Amino acid sequence: MSTDFDAVIIGAGFGGMYMLHRLRQKGFAARVFEAGSGVGGTWYWNRYPGARCDVESVQYSYQFSAELEQEWEWTERYATQPEILRYANHVADRFDLRRDIQFETRITAAVFDETANVWRVETDKGDKIAARFVITAMGCLSSPNTPKIEGLADFKGPTYHTGNWPHEGVDFTGKTVGVIGTGSSAIQSIPIMAEQARHLTVFQRTANYTVPAHNKPLDPAYVAKVKAHYPEMRKRAKTKPAGIDFVINMASAIETPEAERRRLFEERWAYGGLGFMASFSDLLLNDESNQTAADFVRSKIREVVKDPKTAEILTPKNIIGCKRLCVDTGYWETFNRPNVTLVDISDKPIERITANGLSAKGQDYTFDCLVLATGFDAMTGALLKVDIRGRGGVALKDKWREGPKSYLGLTVVGFPNLFTITGPGSPSVLTNMLPSIEQHVDFIADCLETLRAKGVNVIEPIDEAQEAWVGQVGDFANITLRSTCSSWYVGANIPGKPRVFMPYIGGLPAYIAACETVVKNDYEGFVLA
Numbered sequence: 426m427s428t429d430f431d432a433v434i435i436g437a438g439f440g441g442m443y444m445l446h447r448l449r450q451k452g453f454a455a456r457v458f459e460a461g462s463g464v465g466g467t468w469y470w471n472r473y474p475g476a477r478c479d480v481e482s483v484q485y486s487y488q489f490s491a492e493l494e495q496e497w498e499w500t501e502r503y504a505t506q507p508e509i510l511r512y513a514n515h516v517a518d519r520f521d522l523r524r525d526i527q528f529e530t531r532i533t534a535a536v537f538d539e540t541a542n543v544w545r546v547e548t549d550k551g552d553k554i555a556a557r558f559v560i561t562a563m564g565c566l567s568s569p570n571t572p573k574i575e576g577l578a579d580f581k582g583p584t585y586h587t588g589n590w591p592h593e594g595v596d597f598t599g600k601t602v603g604v605i606g607t608g609s610s611a612i613q614s615i616p617i618m619a620e621q622a623r624h625l626t627v628f629q630r631t632a633n634y635t636v637p638a639h640n641k642p643l644d645p646a647y648v649a650k651v652k653a654h655y656p657e658m659r660k661r662a663k664t665k666p667a668g669i670d671f672v673i674n675m676a677s678a679i680e681t682p683e684a685e686r687r688r689l690f691e692e693r694w695a696y697g698g699l700g701f702m703a704s705f706s707d708l709l710l711n712d713e714s715n716q717t718a719a720d721f722v723r724s725k726i727r728e729v730v731k732d733p734k735t736a737e738i739l740t741p742k743n744i745i746g747c748k749r750l751c752v753d754t755g756y757w758e759t760f761n762r763p764n765v766t767l768v769d770i771s772d773k774p775i776e777r778i779t780a781n782g783l784s785a786k787g788q789d790y791t792f793d794c795l796v797l798a799t800g801f802d803a804m805t806g807a808l809l810k811v812d813i814r815g816r817g818g819v820a821l822k823d824k825w826r827e828g829p830k831s832y833l834g835l836t837v838v839g840f841p842n843l844f845t846i847t848g849p850g851s852p853s854v855l856t857n858m859l860p861s862i863e864q865h866v867d868f869i870a871d872c873l874e875t876l877r878a879k880g881v882n883v884i885e886p887i888d889e890a891q892e893a894w895v896g897q898v899g900d901f902a903n904i905t906l907r908s909t910c911s912s913w914y915v916g917a918n919i920p921g922k923p924r925v926f927m928p929y930i931g932g933l934p935a936y937i938a939a940c941e942t943v944v945k946n947d948y949e950g951f952v953l954a
Protein backbone atom coordinates (compact mmCIF):
# COMPACT_ATOMS: atom_id res chain seq x y z
CA MET A 426 0.00 0.00 0.00
CA SER A 427 1.47 3.35 -0.94
CA THR A 428 1.34 6.13 1.59
CA ASP A 429 2.12 9.81 1.50
CA PHE A 430 4.32 9.56 4.58
CA ASP A 431 5.64 6.93 6.93
CA ALA A 432 4.39 9.05 9.80
CA VAL A 433 2.09 11.96 10.43
CA ILE A 434 3.05 13.88 13.56
CA ILE A 435 0.42 16.08 15.19
CA GLY A 436 1.85 19.19 16.80
CA ALA A 437 5.08 21.18 16.44
CA GLY A 438 5.92 21.71 20.09
CA PHE A 439 9.00 20.17 21.66
CA GLY A 440 7.59 16.64 21.15
CA GLY A 441 6.70 17.03 17.48
CA MET A 442 9.90 18.83 16.55
CA TYR A 443 12.19 16.21 18.06
CA MET A 444 10.06 13.39 16.63
CA LEU A 445 10.48 14.82 13.15
CA HIS A 446 14.21 15.17 13.63
CA ARG A 447 14.66 11.58 14.86
CA LEU A 448 12.52 10.06 12.12
CA ARG A 449 14.39 11.99 9.46
CA GLN A 450 17.70 10.80 10.92
CA LYS A 451 16.46 7.23 10.53
CA GLY A 452 15.38 7.77 6.95
CA PHE A 453 11.61 7.92 7.48
CA ALA A 454 9.37 10.35 5.64
CA ALA A 455 7.40 12.34 8.19
CA ARG A 456 5.23 15.42 8.15
CA VAL A 457 4.18 17.55 11.08
CA PHE A 458 0.82 19.32 11.14
CA GLU A 459 0.55 22.29 13.46
CA ALA A 460 -2.51 24.43 14.18
CA GLY A 461 -0.43 27.50 15.07
CA SER A 462 1.60 29.59 12.68
CA GLY A 463 4.86 28.74 14.42
CA VAL A 464 6.65 26.10 16.46
CA GLY A 465 6.76 25.92 20.25
CA GLY A 466 3.43 24.37 21.32
CA THR A 467 2.70 25.44 24.90
CA TRP A 468 5.16 28.32 24.53
CA TYR A 469 3.52 29.44 21.32
CA TRP A 470 0.04 29.69 22.89
CA ASN A 471 0.68 30.64 26.52
CA ARG A 472 1.84 34.24 26.10
CA TYR A 473 0.15 35.68 29.19
CA PRO A 474 2.19 38.23 31.18
CA GLY A 475 4.72 36.55 33.46
CA ALA A 476 4.61 33.16 31.72
CA ARG A 477 7.77 31.26 32.42
CA CYS A 478 8.85 27.72 33.09
CA ASP A 479 8.92 26.41 36.65
CA VAL A 480 11.77 24.01 35.83
CA GLU A 481 15.17 25.67 35.68
CA SER A 482 16.20 26.61 32.13
CA VAL A 483 19.37 24.55 32.02
CA GLN A 484 17.29 21.47 32.80
CA TYR A 485 14.23 22.36 30.73
CA SER A 486 16.07 21.95 27.45
CA TYR A 487 16.85 19.26 24.89
CA GLN A 488 19.77 16.97 25.55
CA PHE A 489 19.87 15.05 22.26
CA SER A 490 22.45 17.39 20.74
CA ALA A 491 25.63 18.32 22.61
CA GLU A 492 26.24 21.11 20.07
CA LEU A 493 22.83 22.60 20.76
CA GLU A 494 23.47 22.43 24.50
CA GLN A 495 26.76 24.23 24.08
CA GLU A 496 25.65 26.96 21.69
CA TRP A 497 22.40 27.99 23.39
CA GLU A 498 22.75 30.56 26.15
CA TRP A 499 19.99 30.65 28.81
CA THR A 500 19.84 34.04 30.50
CA GLU A 501 17.63 33.48 33.54
CA ARG A 502 17.26 30.79 36.17
CA TYR A 503 13.65 30.29 35.02
CA ALA A 504 13.28 31.20 31.36
CA THR A 505 10.46 33.45 30.23
CA GLN A 506 7.98 32.33 27.59
CA PRO A 507 9.60 34.60 24.92
CA GLU A 508 13.02 33.10 25.64
CA ILE A 509 11.73 29.51 25.43
CA LEU A 510 9.90 30.35 22.22
CA ARG A 511 13.14 31.77 20.79
CA TYR A 512 14.83 28.50 21.76
CA ALA A 513 12.13 26.46 20.00
CA ASN A 514 12.57 28.60 16.88
CA HIS A 515 16.33 28.24 17.07
CA VAL A 516 15.94 24.44 17.19
CA ALA A 517 13.57 24.53 14.21
CA ASP A 518 16.09 26.58 12.20
CA ARG A 519 19.18 24.74 13.34
CA PHE A 520 17.79 21.34 12.36
CA ASP A 521 15.97 22.69 9.30
CA LEU A 522 12.64 21.39 10.56
CA ARG A 523 10.22 23.86 8.99
CA ARG A 524 10.27 22.35 5.49
CA ASP A 525 8.41 19.31 6.89
CA ILE A 526 5.97 21.22 9.07
CA GLN A 527 2.63 22.36 7.68
CA PHE A 528 1.54 25.30 9.83
CA GLU A 529 -1.96 26.70 10.39
CA THR A 530 -3.38 23.27 9.72
CA ARG A 531 -5.34 21.34 12.31
CA ILE A 532 -5.74 17.58 12.06
CA THR A 533 -9.45 16.90 12.36
CA ALA A 534 -9.61 13.13 11.90
CA ALA A 535 -7.39 10.05 11.79
CA VAL A 536 -9.07 6.79 10.85
CA PHE A 537 -7.31 3.44 10.70
CA ASP A 538 -8.00 1.58 7.46
CA GLU A 539 -7.77 -2.08 8.47
CA THR A 540 -7.69 -3.46 4.95
CA ALA A 541 -4.64 -1.44 3.97
CA ASN A 542 -3.10 -1.02 7.46
CA VAL A 543 -2.91 2.68 6.89
CA TRP A 544 -4.05 5.75 8.81
CA ARG A 545 -6.25 8.08 6.76
CA VAL A 546 -5.75 11.55 8.11
CA GLU A 547 -7.77 14.69 7.39
CA THR A 548 -7.12 18.34 8.12
CA ASP A 549 -9.24 21.45 8.42
CA LYS A 550 -7.64 22.66 5.18
CA GLY A 551 -9.06 19.73 3.25
CA ASP A 552 -5.85 17.65 3.10
CA LYS A 553 -6.31 13.89 2.93
CA ILE A 554 -3.15 12.03 3.84
CA ALA A 555 -2.29 8.34 4.08
CA ALA A 556 0.39 7.38 6.58
CA ARG A 557 1.50 4.17 8.23
CA PHE A 558 1.90 5.75 11.65
CA VAL A 559 0.22 8.56 13.50
CA ILE A 560 2.18 10.11 16.33
CA THR A 561 0.43 12.61 18.56
CA ALA A 562 2.55 15.37 20.06
CA MET A 563 -0.25 17.67 21.11
CA GLY A 564 0.89 18.36 24.66
CA CYS A 565 -0.78 17.56 27.95
CA LEU A 566 -2.01 21.05 28.76
CA SER A 567 -3.04 22.44 25.41
CA SER A 568 -6.81 22.32 25.26
CA PRO A 569 -7.93 25.47 27.13
CA ASN A 570 -10.83 25.06 29.53
CA THR A 571 -13.42 27.79 29.17
CA PRO A 572 -15.85 27.27 32.01
CA LYS A 573 -19.53 27.19 31.16
CA ILE A 574 -20.51 30.16 33.28
CA GLU A 575 -23.88 31.59 32.35
CA GLY A 576 -23.69 34.85 30.43
CA LEU A 577 -20.08 34.53 29.29
CA ALA A 578 -21.02 35.72 25.81
CA ASP A 579 -22.79 38.77 27.27
CA PHE A 580 -19.60 40.40 28.55
CA LYS A 581 -19.05 43.57 26.51
CA GLY A 582 -15.32 44.00 27.11
CA PRO A 583 -12.51 41.75 25.86
CA THR A 584 -12.17 38.27 27.36
CA TYR A 585 -8.74 36.62 27.40
CA HIS A 586 -7.75 33.04 28.21
CA THR A 587 -4.24 32.58 29.62
CA GLY A 588 -3.84 29.44 27.50
CA ASN A 589 -4.59 31.26 24.24
CA TRP A 590 -3.22 34.75 24.77
CA PRO A 591 -3.16 37.38 21.98
CA HIS A 592 0.21 37.37 20.23
CA GLU A 593 0.42 41.14 20.20
CA GLY A 594 0.12 41.19 24.02
CA VAL A 595 -2.41 43.05 26.14
CA ASP A 596 -1.80 46.32 27.93
CA PHE A 597 -4.03 46.65 30.98
CA THR A 598 -2.81 50.16 31.85
CA GLY A 599 -5.68 52.20 33.26
CA LYS A 600 -8.13 49.29 32.95
CA THR A 601 -10.14 47.46 35.53
CA VAL A 602 -9.65 43.72 35.24
CA GLY A 603 -11.42 40.65 36.60
CA VAL A 604 -9.47 37.38 36.84
CA ILE A 605 -11.11 33.99 37.34
CA GLY A 606 -8.76 31.31 38.66
CA THR A 607 -5.74 31.05 40.93
CA GLY A 608 -3.70 28.20 39.40
CA SER A 609 -0.13 28.44 38.03
CA SER A 610 -1.08 30.69 35.11
CA ALA A 611 -2.95 33.11 37.38
CA ILE A 612 -0.22 33.09 40.01
CA GLN A 613 2.36 34.04 37.40
CA SER A 614 0.25 36.69 35.67
CA ILE A 615 -1.61 38.37 38.58
CA PRO A 616 1.43 40.27 39.95
CA ILE A 617 2.16 41.77 36.53
CA MET A 618 -1.45 42.55 35.67
CA ALA A 619 -1.79 44.23 39.08
CA GLU A 620 1.12 46.52 38.29
CA GLN A 621 -0.57 47.64 35.07
CA ALA A 622 -4.25 47.70 35.90
CA ARG A 623 -6.17 50.45 37.60
CA HIS A 624 -7.89 47.77 39.62
CA LEU A 625 -7.68 43.97 39.62
CA THR A 626 -10.34 41.73 41.13
CA VAL A 627 -9.34 38.10 41.62
CA PHE A 628 -12.04 35.45 41.95
CA GLN A 629 -10.62 32.49 43.84
CA ARG A 630 -12.40 29.14 44.08
CA THR A 631 -9.52 27.22 45.68
CA ALA A 632 -6.54 28.77 47.43
CA ASN A 633 -3.27 27.42 46.07
CA TYR A 634 0.16 26.72 47.45
CA THR A 635 3.04 28.51 45.83
CA VAL A 636 6.75 28.70 46.55
CA PRO A 637 8.99 31.63 45.60
CA ALA A 638 10.96 31.26 42.36
CA HIS A 639 13.82 33.52 43.44
CA ASN A 640 14.37 33.97 39.76
CA LYS A 641 17.58 35.76 38.75
CA PRO A 642 19.83 36.35 35.77
CA LEU A 643 22.14 33.39 35.24
CA ASP A 644 25.73 33.96 36.22
CA PRO A 645 27.93 33.24 33.17
CA ALA A 646 30.34 31.31 35.41
CA TYR A 647 27.47 29.03 36.50
CA VAL A 648 26.37 28.53 32.89
CA ALA A 649 29.92 27.66 31.89
CA LYS A 650 30.07 25.09 34.70
CA VAL A 651 26.76 23.55 33.63
CA LYS A 652 27.96 23.39 30.03
CA ALA A 653 31.14 21.66 31.08
CA HIS A 654 29.15 18.99 32.94
CA TYR A 655 25.86 18.64 31.04
CA PRO A 656 26.06 14.85 30.59
CA GLU A 657 26.58 14.22 34.32
CA MET A 658 23.71 16.56 35.23
CA ARG A 659 21.37 14.86 32.74
CA LYS A 660 22.40 11.45 34.06
CA ARG A 661 21.69 12.47 37.66
CA ALA A 662 18.32 13.94 36.61
CA LYS A 663 17.30 10.60 35.07
CA THR A 664 17.70 8.94 38.47
CA LYS A 665 15.17 11.35 40.05
CA PRO A 666 11.42 10.66 40.02
CA ALA A 667 10.66 14.02 38.38
CA GLY A 668 13.59 13.91 35.99
CA ILE A 669 14.95 17.08 37.57
CA ASP A 670 18.38 17.21 39.11
CA PHE A 671 17.70 18.34 42.66
CA VAL A 672 18.63 16.73 45.94
CA ILE A 673 15.87 14.75 47.64
CA ASN A 674 16.19 14.57 51.41
CA MET A 675 15.35 10.93 52.17
CA ALA A 676 14.29 11.67 55.78
CA SER A 677 10.67 11.61 56.93
CA ALA A 678 9.24 15.02 57.84
CA ILE A 679 7.22 13.76 60.77
CA GLU A 680 10.14 11.83 62.21
CA THR A 681 12.44 14.86 62.05
CA PRO A 682 12.52 17.06 65.19
CA GLU A 683 10.52 20.24 64.75
CA ALA A 684 13.38 22.73 64.88
CA GLU A 685 15.43 20.78 62.35
CA ARG A 686 12.37 20.35 60.13
CA ARG A 687 11.72 24.08 60.14
CA ARG A 688 15.38 24.76 59.38
CA LEU A 689 15.24 22.45 56.36
CA PHE A 690 12.00 23.98 55.08
CA GLU A 691 13.51 27.46 55.49
CA GLU A 692 16.58 26.38 53.55
CA ARG A 693 14.50 25.07 50.64
CA TRP A 694 12.24 28.12 50.80
CA ALA A 695 15.25 30.42 50.55
CA TYR A 696 16.53 28.44 47.57
CA GLY A 697 13.11 28.55 45.87
CA GLY A 698 11.33 26.42 43.30
CA LEU A 699 9.74 22.99 43.09
CA GLY A 700 12.57 21.37 45.07
CA PHE A 701 10.65 22.49 48.16
CA MET A 702 8.61 19.29 47.86
CA ALA A 703 11.85 17.29 48.12
CA SER A 704 12.54 18.76 51.60
CA PHE A 705 11.52 15.31 52.87
CA SER A 706 10.78 12.09 51.06
CA ASP A 707 7.33 11.46 52.51
CA LEU A 708 5.52 14.75 51.93
CA LEU A 709 3.24 13.17 49.35
CA LEU A 710 2.96 9.82 51.10
CA ASN A 711 2.09 10.65 54.69
CA ASP A 712 -0.71 13.00 55.70
CA GLU A 713 1.00 14.16 58.87
CA SER A 714 4.26 14.88 57.07
CA ASN A 715 2.34 16.78 54.43
CA GLN A 716 0.69 18.87 57.16
CA THR A 717 4.09 20.04 58.38
CA ALA A 718 4.96 21.41 54.93
CA ALA A 719 1.47 22.86 54.47
CA ASP A 720 1.66 24.60 57.87
CA PHE A 721 5.06 26.01 57.01
CA VAL A 722 3.73 27.57 53.81
CA ARG A 723 0.60 28.82 55.58
CA SER A 724 2.82 30.60 58.11
CA LYS A 725 4.64 32.30 55.22
CA ILE A 726 1.34 33.62 53.86
CA ARG A 727 0.50 35.15 57.23
CA GLU A 728 3.97 36.75 57.34
CA VAL A 729 3.53 38.37 53.91
CA VAL A 730 -0.14 39.32 53.63
CA LYS A 731 -0.96 42.28 55.84
CA ASP A 732 -4.75 42.00 56.02
CA PRO A 733 -5.54 38.93 58.18
CA LYS A 734 -8.86 38.34 56.40
CA THR A 735 -7.19 38.31 52.98
CA ALA A 736 -4.41 36.09 54.34
CA GLU A 737 -7.01 33.65 55.60
CA ILE A 738 -8.74 33.48 52.20
CA LEU A 739 -5.37 32.94 50.49
CA THR A 740 -4.47 30.12 52.88
CA PRO A 741 -4.97 26.72 51.26
CA LYS A 742 -6.79 24.14 53.34
CA ASN A 743 -5.94 21.08 51.27
CA ILE A 744 -2.86 18.90 50.86
CA ILE A 745 0.25 20.66 49.60
CA GLY A 746 1.43 19.29 46.25
CA CYS A 747 -1.87 17.52 45.63
CA LYS A 748 -2.80 20.06 43.03
CA ARG A 749 0.28 21.04 41.08
CA LEU A 750 2.52 23.26 43.22
CA CYS A 751 2.98 26.77 41.82
CA VAL A 752 6.17 28.81 41.64
CA ASP A 753 5.78 32.58 41.84
CA THR A 754 7.39 35.97 41.93
CA GLY A 755 5.61 38.30 44.35
CA TYR A 756 2.19 36.61 44.28
CA TRP A 757 1.05 37.05 47.88
CA GLU A 758 2.67 40.48 48.10
CA THR A 759 0.32 41.54 45.29
CA PHE A 760 -2.63 41.25 47.67
CA ASN A 761 -1.14 44.03 49.83
CA ARG A 762 -1.64 46.44 46.94
CA PRO A 763 -4.53 48.90 47.28
CA ASN A 764 -5.66 48.21 43.69
CA VAL A 765 -6.19 44.47 44.21
CA THR A 766 -9.31 42.81 45.62
CA LEU A 767 -9.64 39.10 46.39
CA VAL A 768 -13.10 37.55 46.23
CA ASP A 769 -13.61 34.15 47.83
CA ILE A 770 -16.00 32.09 45.73
CA SER A 771 -15.17 28.77 47.36
CA ASP A 772 -18.60 28.28 48.87
CA LYS A 773 -20.70 29.51 45.95
CA PRO A 774 -19.95 29.48 42.23
CA ILE A 775 -20.01 32.64 40.14
CA GLU A 776 -23.70 33.24 39.42
CA ARG A 777 -23.31 34.75 35.99
CA ILE A 778 -21.17 36.92 33.80
CA THR A 779 -22.88 40.20 33.02
CA ALA A 780 -22.38 42.84 30.33
CA ASN A 781 -20.04 44.80 32.61
CA GLY A 782 -18.57 42.18 34.92
CA LEU A 783 -20.01 39.36 36.95
CA SER A 784 -22.32 38.51 39.84
CA ALA A 785 -21.07 36.39 42.67
CA LYS A 786 -22.53 35.78 46.11
CA GLY A 787 -25.31 38.24 45.42
CA GLN A 788 -22.92 41.06 44.60
CA ASP A 789 -22.14 42.71 41.26
CA TYR A 790 -18.52 43.31 40.25
CA THR A 791 -17.68 45.50 37.27
CA PHE A 792 -14.52 45.53 35.16
CA ASP A 793 -13.35 46.44 31.65
CA CYS A 794 -11.54 43.18 30.81
CA LEU A 795 -12.04 39.57 31.87
CA VAL A 796 -9.16 37.11 32.18
CA LEU A 797 -9.94 33.41 32.33
CA ALA A 798 -7.01 31.70 34.02
CA THR A 799 -9.11 28.58 34.16
CA GLY A 800 -6.67 25.96 32.94
CA PHE A 801 -6.99 23.08 30.53
CA ASP A 802 -8.83 19.90 29.73
CA ALA A 803 -5.60 18.15 30.67
CA MET A 804 -3.96 15.09 29.14
CA THR A 805 -6.92 13.82 27.11
CA GLY A 806 -8.54 17.07 25.94
CA ALA A 807 -6.40 17.71 22.86
CA LEU A 808 -6.33 14.02 21.86
CA LEU A 809 -10.08 13.66 22.00
CA LYS A 810 -10.70 16.80 19.96
CA VAL A 811 -9.37 14.86 16.97
CA ASP A 812 -11.74 12.20 15.65
CA ILE A 813 -9.35 9.28 16.12
CA ARG A 814 -10.84 5.95 15.07
CA GLY A 815 -9.14 2.58 15.34
CA ARG A 816 -10.20 -0.96 14.46
CA GLY A 817 -13.87 -1.37 13.60
CA GLY A 818 -14.25 2.40 13.35
CA VAL A 819 -14.25 2.66 17.16
CA ALA A 820 -13.61 6.21 18.34
CA LEU A 821 -10.94 6.87 20.96
CA LYS A 822 -13.40 9.07 22.82
CA ASP A 823 -15.74 6.08 23.18
CA LYS A 824 -12.91 3.76 24.15
CA TRP A 825 -11.90 6.25 26.86
CA ARG A 826 -15.42 7.09 28.01
CA GLU A 827 -14.59 5.87 31.50
CA GLY A 828 -11.09 7.32 31.49
CA PRO A 829 -7.96 6.85 29.41
CA LYS A 830 -6.45 3.38 29.12
CA SER A 831 -3.10 2.87 27.47
CA TYR A 832 -0.08 0.64 27.39
CA LEU A 833 2.92 2.61 28.71
CA GLY A 834 1.03 5.85 28.04
CA LEU A 835 2.24 5.43 24.48
CA THR A 836 -0.13 3.07 22.70
CA VAL A 837 -3.76 1.95 22.88
CA VAL A 838 -5.40 -1.44 22.22
CA GLY A 839 -7.46 -1.26 19.03
CA PHE A 840 -5.42 1.64 17.62
CA PRO A 841 -2.53 0.03 15.74
CA ASN A 842 0.46 2.14 14.73
CA LEU A 843 -0.72 5.05 16.88
CA PHE A 844 1.74 6.53 19.38
CA THR A 845 0.93 9.20 21.95
CA ILE A 846 3.94 11.24 23.11
CA THR A 847 3.52 11.95 26.85
CA GLY A 848 0.08 10.35 26.72
CA PRO A 849 -2.04 9.53 29.78
CA GLY A 850 -0.47 6.63 31.66
CA SER A 851 3.06 8.02 31.26
CA PRO A 852 5.00 10.23 33.74
CA SER A 853 4.68 13.36 31.55
CA VAL A 854 3.22 16.19 33.65
CA LEU A 855 4.76 14.86 36.86
CA THR A 856 8.21 15.23 35.38
CA ASN A 857 10.43 17.66 33.56
CA MET A 858 8.66 17.47 30.19
CA LEU A 859 11.76 17.72 28.01
CA PRO A 860 13.52 14.50 29.08
CA SER A 861 10.17 12.71 29.17
CA ILE A 862 9.46 13.83 25.61
CA GLU A 863 12.92 12.76 24.46
CA GLN A 864 12.56 9.33 26.04
CA HIS A 865 9.19 8.79 24.31
CA VAL A 866 10.47 10.02 20.97
CA ASP A 867 13.52 7.75 21.16
CA PHE A 868 11.30 4.79 22.07
CA ILE A 869 9.01 5.45 19.08
CA ALA A 870 11.84 6.09 16.60
CA ASP A 871 13.67 2.93 17.67
CA CYS A 872 10.43 0.96 17.48
CA LEU A 873 9.72 2.11 13.91
CA GLU A 874 13.27 1.18 12.94
CA THR A 875 12.86 -2.30 14.44
CA LEU A 876 9.56 -2.82 12.64
CA ARG A 877 11.17 -1.83 9.36
CA ALA A 878 14.09 -4.20 9.94
CA LYS A 879 11.71 -7.06 10.75
CA GLY A 880 9.38 -6.28 7.84
CA VAL A 881 6.51 -5.76 10.26
CA ASN A 882 3.54 -3.64 9.17
CA VAL A 883 1.57 -3.24 12.35
CA ILE A 884 2.28 -2.92 16.04
CA GLU A 885 -0.50 -2.95 18.61
CA PRO A 886 -0.60 -3.60 22.34
CA ILE A 887 -2.49 -6.61 23.67
CA ASP A 888 -5.35 -6.30 26.13
CA GLU A 889 -3.62 -8.10 29.01
CA ALA A 890 -0.56 -5.86 28.78
CA GLN A 891 -2.72 -2.73 28.71
CA GLU A 892 -4.86 -3.88 31.63
CA ALA A 893 -1.75 -4.70 33.66
CA TRP A 894 -0.28 -1.26 32.89
CA VAL A 895 -3.51 0.55 33.75
CA GLY A 896 -3.56 -1.46 37.00
CA GLN A 897 -0.02 -0.41 37.79
CA VAL A 898 -0.73 3.26 37.06
CA GLY A 899 -3.76 3.06 39.38
CA ASP A 900 -1.87 1.22 42.13
CA PHE A 901 0.91 3.80 42.16
CA ALA A 902 -1.65 6.61 42.22
CA ASN A 903 -3.36 5.11 45.25
CA ILE A 904 -0.13 5.14 47.26
CA THR A 905 0.28 8.91 47.06
CA LEU A 906 -1.77 11.76 48.45
CA ARG A 907 -1.74 13.31 45.02
CA SER A 908 -4.70 11.32 43.78
CA THR A 909 -6.89 12.45 46.68
CA CYS A 910 -7.88 15.98 45.72
CA SER A 911 -9.90 17.70 43.03
CA SER A 912 -7.16 18.51 40.56
CA TRP A 913 -6.77 18.43 36.81
CA TYR A 914 -4.61 15.30 37.34
CA VAL A 915 -7.88 13.46 38.01
CA GLY A 916 -9.97 15.45 35.53
CA ALA A 917 -11.90 17.13 38.35
CA ASN A 918 -11.75 20.57 36.73
CA ILE A 919 -13.88 19.49 33.77
CA PRO A 920 -17.54 18.81 34.55
CA GLY A 921 -18.48 15.27 33.47
CA LYS A 922 -14.90 14.10 32.90
CA PRO A 923 -14.27 10.65 34.42
CA ARG A 924 -12.28 10.81 37.66
CA VAL A 925 -9.10 8.89 36.91
CA PHE A 926 -5.59 9.81 38.03
CA MET A 927 -4.10 10.11 34.56
CA PRO A 928 -0.30 10.34 34.80
CA TYR A 929 2.02 7.51 35.87
CA ILE A 930 3.35 8.45 39.30
CA GLY A 931 5.93 5.68 39.74
CA GLY A 932 8.71 8.11 38.75
CA LEU A 933 10.81 8.51 35.64
CA PRO A 934 13.49 5.91 36.51
CA ALA A 935 10.92 3.13 37.05
CA TYR A 936 9.10 4.16 33.92
CA ILE A 937 12.24 4.16 31.77
CA ALA A 938 13.13 0.73 33.17
CA ALA A 939 9.66 -0.59 32.26
CA CYS A 940 10.03 0.69 28.67
CA GLU A 941 13.51 -0.79 28.39
CA THR A 942 12.28 -4.18 29.58
CA VAL A 943 9.52 -4.13 26.97
CA VAL A 944 12.07 -3.48 24.21
CA LYS A 945 14.56 -6.01 25.56
CA ASN A 946 11.85 -8.66 25.56
CA ASP A 947 11.15 -8.08 21.89
CA TYR A 948 8.31 -5.60 22.41
CA GLU A 949 6.66 -7.59 25.14
CA GLY A 950 2.97 -6.77 25.44
CA PHE A 951 2.63 -5.94 21.75
CA VAL A 952 1.53 -7.93 18.73
CA LEU A 953 3.77 -7.34 15.73
CA ALA A 954 2.17 -8.41 12.49
Ligand code: N01
Nearest residue numbers: 477478479572606607608609610611630631749798799800
Ligand atom coordinates in the same frame (compact mmCIF):
# COMPACT_ATOMS: atom_id res chain seq x y z
O1 N01 B 1 -4.80 25.98 35.33
P1 N01 B 1 -5.28 25.30 36.71
P2 N01 B 1 -3.43 26.77 35.03
N1 N01 B 1 -15.06 29.12 38.42
O2 N01 B 1 -6.24 24.24 36.30
C1 N01 B 1 -10.12 27.95 38.48
C2 N01 B 1 0.94 24.10 33.92
N2 N01 B 1 1.48 25.43 33.95
O3 N01 B 1 -3.50 27.21 33.61
O4 N01 B 1 -8.76 24.98 41.70
C3 N01 B 1 -14.07 29.57 39.18
O5 N01 B 1 -4.16 24.93 37.57
C4 N01 B 1 -9.58 26.78 39.23
O6 N01 B 1 -10.22 26.62 40.48
P3 N01 B 1 -10.18 25.16 41.23
C5 N01 B 1 1.01 23.52 35.31
O7 N01 B 1 1.22 22.15 35.23
C6 N01 B 1 2.80 25.50 34.15
O8 N01 B 1 -3.18 27.78 36.04
O9 N01 B 1 -10.55 24.15 40.17
N3 N01 B 1 -12.81 29.17 39.09
C7 N01 B 1 -8.11 27.17 39.32
O10 N01 B 1 -7.87 28.09 40.33
C8 N01 B 1 -0.37 23.86 35.84
O11 N01 B 1 -0.78 23.08 36.92
C9 N01 B 1 3.38 26.70 34.26
O12 N01 B 1 -11.17 25.31 42.30
C10 N01 B 1 -12.54 28.26 38.15
C11 N01 B 1 -7.88 27.84 37.97
O13 N01 B 1 -9.15 28.24 37.49
C12 N01 B 1 -1.20 23.66 34.61
O14 N01 B 1 -0.42 24.17 33.55
C13 N01 B 1 2.64 27.86 34.18
C14 N01 B 1 -13.52 27.74 37.30
C15 N01 B 1 -7.27 26.91 36.96
O15 N01 B 1 -6.03 26.49 37.42
C16 N01 B 1 -2.52 24.37 34.61
O16 N01 B 1 -2.34 25.67 35.15
C17 N01 B 1 1.28 27.76 33.97
C18 N01 B 1 -14.84 28.21 37.47
N4 N01 B 1 -15.84 27.74 36.72
C19 N01 B 1 0.72 26.54 33.86
N5 N01 B 1 -12.94 26.85 36.48
C20 N01 B 1 4.84 26.69 34.46
O17 N01 B 1 5.34 27.40 35.28
C21 N01 B 1 -11.64 26.82 36.80
N6 N01 B 1 -11.39 27.67 37.83
C22 N01 B 1 5.63 25.76 33.64
